Amino acid sequence: MFVGIDIGGTNIKSVLADESGKILHTCDAVTAKTPKLINEEIVSLIDKLTLDACVDKGEIEAVGIGAAGSIDRKRGVVISSPNISCWKSYPLVARLEKILSIKVFLENDATVACAGFWFKDRKKNYKTFVMVTLGTGIGGGAVIDGRLFTGQNGSSLEIGHMTVDVNGKECNCGNRGCLEKYASATALVDYAKAHLKEYKDSSLFKRIKHDRLTAKMIYEEALQKDELAIKSFEYISFYLGAGIANIINIFNPEAVIIGGGLSNAHKLIIPAVKKIVSDRAMKGMKESVKIFAVKNQSVIPALGAAKIAMDRLSGID
Numbered sequence: 001m002f003v004g005i006d007i008g009g010t011n012i013k014s015v016l017a018d019e020s021g022k023i024l025h026t027c028d029a030v031t032a033k034t035p036k037l038i039n040e041e042i043v044s045l046i047d048k049l050t051l052d053a054c055v056d057k058g059e060i061e062a063v064g065i066g067a068a069g070s071i072d073r074k075r076g077v078v079i080s081s082p083n084i085s086c087w088k089s090y091p092l093v094a095r096l097e098k099i100l101s102i103k104v105f106l107e108n109d110a111t112v113a114c115a116g117f118w119f120k121d122r123k124k125n126y127k128t129f130v131m132v133t134l135g136t137g138i139g140g141g142a143v144i145d146g147r148l149f150t151g152q153n154g155s156s157l158e159i160g161h162m163t164v165d166v167n168g169k170e171c172n173c174g175n176r177g178c179l180e181k182y183a184s185a186t187a188l189v190d191y192a193k194a195h196l197k198e199y200k201d202s203s204l205f206k207r208i209k210h211d212r213l214t215a216k217m218i219y220e221e222a223l224q225k226d227e228l229a230i231k232s233f234e235y236i237s238f239y240l241g242a243g244i245a246n247i248i249n250i251f252n253p254e255a256v257i258i259g260g261g262l263s264n265a266h267k268l269i270i271p272a273v274k275k276i277v278s279d280r281a282m283k284g285m286k287e288s289v290k291i292f293a294v295k296n297q298s299v300i301p302a303l304g305a306a307k308i309a310m311d312r313l314s315g316i317d
């Protein structure tokens with residue numbers, strides 16, 4: 001029995017799964033603001049998972065963690081995390097192993113999303129693909145020639161911090177013009193907010209009278225044909241398309257798969273992304289690449305984290 005935990009900038013998602021990938025139970029929490037509170041949330045998620053699934057905690061062989069940010073997978077340290085800023089060279093694995101007395105393995109959150117898709121894709125349709133996770137930020141993972149690619153220390157494919165505008169907006173990572181400043185859920189909300197005054201009839205005005213503007217609201221209003229909401233999706237899709245054209249030119253993948261919370265809006269994003277890719281990616285690579293959204297995206301990264309715990313416990317690195 002394995003636990004997989006996906007720690008994002010907004011939410012923590014966890015699954016209890018067996019060796020075959022069967023999910024026995026899932027549980028979520030809102031990401032806390034300090035390392036200590038995040039650790040406490042993880043302990044309580046594992047308690048809930050085992051209690052609800054009527055499984056003894058002693059049956060858990062290992063815990064896999066996917067964490068947003070730059071990590072050292074071998075030492076189990078989160079080096080920095082633009083969207084979970086309380087982690088600075090934080091020894092997450094050592095702390096959790098001490099609290100839980102269970103073996104813990106750390107990977108980047110987008111790498112676990114990629115592993116989750118790879119685990120679920122029983123037919124192994126693709127041997128070389130890139131996963132782009134669209135959420136509060138943007139992450140990435142890749143399977144290359146049938147092997148999960150982790151880079152030198154586990155921080156590969158930080159697609160969200162690819163420069164798409166050399167003199168562009170400042171990013172939390174220290175660079176400027178990063179893709180996630182233009183194409184994430186945060187960028188979607190920022191764009192809509194910045195242009196509200198130009199769209200006095202926008203239905204988004206009614207929504208923000210009661211609540212803070214969210215990506216979900218913009219999605220819902222875009223489906224109702226609100227002009228500003230549609231424009232906001234066009235804006236992020238343009239930059240996402242340019243970023244994905246870069247990825248296609250570098251990896252020559254069979255597929256680019258969109259995951260993360262914002263992938264629920266794939267009907268609004270993917271056709272526009274395909275158009276930009278067709279305009280910008282290189283001939284000979286763009287024609288055959290498949291671009292689509294992952295199904296059941298909400299549990300895929302946590303399942304991937306559980307799979308990574310299984311593999312790394314058995315010595316597959």
Ligand SMILES: [Zn+2]
Pocket residue numbers: 160161171172173174175176178
């Ligand atoms: Zn950045």
